[in-house]
Amino acid sequence: MSPAKIYLRDLIGLAVVGMFILTALGVIFSIVGVVHYLTNANHLVAQDIQLAITHLVFIVPALLLGYAISRPQWIAATKQYRIEKARKESA
Numbered sequence: 001m002s003p004a005k006i007y008l009r010d011l012i013g014l015a016v017v018g019m020f021i022l023t024a025l026g027v028i029f030s031i032v033g034v035v036h037y038l039t040n041a042n043h044l045v046a047q048d049i050q051l052a053i054t055h056l057v058f059i060v061p062a063l064l065l066g067y068a069i070s071r072p073q074w075i076a077a078t079k080q081y082r083i084e085k086a087r088k089e090s091a
Contacts, residue, residue: 001074001077001078001080001081003081006078006081006082009069009074009078012065012068012069013069015065016062016065016066016069019058019059019061019062019065020058020059020062022055022058023055023056023058023059023062025055026051026052026053026054026055026056026057026058026059027052027056029048029049029051029052029055030048030049030052030056032048033045033048033049033052036048
């Protein structure tokens with residue numbers, strides 16, 4: 001695996017982490033929406049649900065990208081490249 005592909009894989013991994021953070025925000029907005037619903041603040045519920053849905057949508061690409069970058073052959077190639085690079089640097 002070339003260094004460019006490894007760095008691209010690392011960047012995609014960071015994007016996956018960011019998408020999971022946005023999904024966590026969606027869960028928080030959902031909880032806030034439920035609290036607003038239970039306290040009869042119905043004018044805020046629609047805003048909270050809209051924010052929750054727009055953030056919860058990020059779970060789909062995060063799961064797909066996470067599945068794509070965690071293939072066993074990619075992981076093995078990445079480990080092999082890093083081992084070879086460490087050997088070259090230490091010699």
